[in-house]
Amino acid sequence: MRGTLTHTPDIDVVVFDVLGTLVDEPGGIRAAIRSVAPQRDPSEVEALVALWQHHVEVEQRRMAQHERPYANTDVVDLKAAKRVADQLGLTDSATITSLATVARRLPPWHDSVSAVDRLAQRVPVVGLSNASCAALRQLGAHAGFRFHRALSSESVSAYKPAAEVYQLAVDASKLPPERVLMVAAHAWDLRGAQAIGMRTAYVERPGGDPPTESDAFDGNFASLGALVDVLVSERSRR
Numbered sequence: 001m002r003g004t005l006t007h008t009p010d011i012d013v014v015v016f017d018v019l020g021t022l023v024d025e026p027g028g029i030r031a032a033i034r035s036v037a038p039q040r041d042p043s044e045v046e047a048l049v050a051l052w053q054h055h056v057e058v059e060q061r062r063m064a065q066h067e068r069p070y071a072n073t074d075v076v077d078l079k080a081a082k083r084v085a086d087q088l089g090l091t092d093s094a095t096i097t098s099l100a101t102v103a104r105r106l107p108p109w110h111d112s113v114s115a116v117d118r119l120a121q122r123v124p125v126v127g128l129s130n131a132s133c134a135a136l137r138q139l140g141a142h143a144g145f146r147f148h149r150a151l152s153s154e155s156v157s158a159y160k161p162a163a164e165v166y167q168l169a170v171d172a173s174k175l176p177p178e179r180v181l182m183v184a185a186h187a188w189d190l191r192g193a194q195a196i197g198m199r200t201a202y203v204e205r206p207g208g209d210p211p212t213e214s215d216a217f218d219g220n221f222a223s224l225g226a227l228v229d230v231l232v233s234e235r236s237r238r
Contacts, residue, residue: 003219003220003221003222003226003230004219004230005181005201005218005219005227005230005231006218006219007199007218008230008231008234009234010178010179010199011123011179011180011181011199011231011234012123012124012173012175012179012180013123013124013125013126013169013173013175013179013180013181014119014123014124014125014126014180014181014183014231015125015126015127015128015169015173015180015181015182015183015193015198016116016125016126016127016128016147016183016184017128017129017160017182017183017184017185017186017189018127018128018129018131018136018139018145019103019106019129019130019131020184020185020186020205020207020208021183021184021185021186021203021205021208021224022108022109022112022116022127022143022145022224023106023107023108023109023112023139023143024106024107024108024109024206025103025106026049026053026206026207027106027107028102028103028105028106028107029049029052029053029102030045030046030049031107032098032099032102032105033045033048033049033084033088033099035098036088036090036095036098036099037088037090040088048084048087048088051080051083051084051087052080052081052083052084055076055079055080055083056073056076056077056080059071059076059079060076060130060159063158063159064158064159064162070157070158072132072133072154073103073130073131073132073135073154074100074101074132074134074135077100077101077102077103078096078100080100081096081097081099081100081102082096082100084099085099101135103131103135103139104134104135104138104139104142105138105139105142106139106142106143107143108143108144108145109205109224111223111224111225112143112145112224113143113144113145114225115224115225115227115228116145116146116147117146118228118232119228119231119232120146120147120148122231122232122235123231123235124148124149124173125146125147125148126147126148126149126150126151126169126172126173127140127145127147127149127150127151128151128153128160128165128166128168128169128182129150129151129152129153130152130153130159130160130165131152132152132154133152133154133155135152136150136152137150149172151168151169151172153165153168155168156168160189160192161188161189161191161192161193161195162192163192163195163196165192166182166192166193166195166196166198167196169182169198170196170198176197177196177197177198177199178197178198178199179199180198180199181198181199181200181201181218181231182194182198182199182200182201183200183201183203183224183227184200184201184202184203185202185203185204185205185208185209186208186209187202187209187210187211187212187215187217188209189209190202190211190215190217191215194217199218200217200218200219201217201218201219201220201221201227202215202217202219202220202221203221203223203224203227204221204222204223
């Protein structure tokens, strides 16, 4: 049900997806492209953002299907940046490096930092991301997230929605999966967490992946603040 969360008292750790859920990944890529090509038409910039995202999706899918060896997001993003640079006719290595490392400087959504901070005062919070270890560490510092732990899928040489990535968070919590809540703006991400027994909460974000009629997540929220309100309220009753 929208705006509610089932069996809230059973939740002892909250795990947040980062890219897209806590930070505006498309917006950050868009801003980075505009900064190196300020005269380009907005429609062309959008096409380049789509090119970047399509490259990442294809490469991660190829890795999941064992069609190519695992490579972290630093490697994948560098190739995406080079493809964008080729389209723009850019050859300067410093410019390409700046584009390739944009994941370390993505802007948080307006409510993300305050919501995570408020929840972290009540319950352990974990960031779980496909971003590389180095990118996740720098992104967390840039945005100002106060995670109790930040976990990268690079640690298991896989990408979400591979089961071993979610198991990484469950193992770190030292709790059964049904006491760990996964929060994401992507239904595909939540399905992966649900498959290993984690609790799940969808939060709406621009460009996210909304649930379908067949999805049965534990919560569906119009904002991150609304979810945190429910969790904080329940923790206060303990």
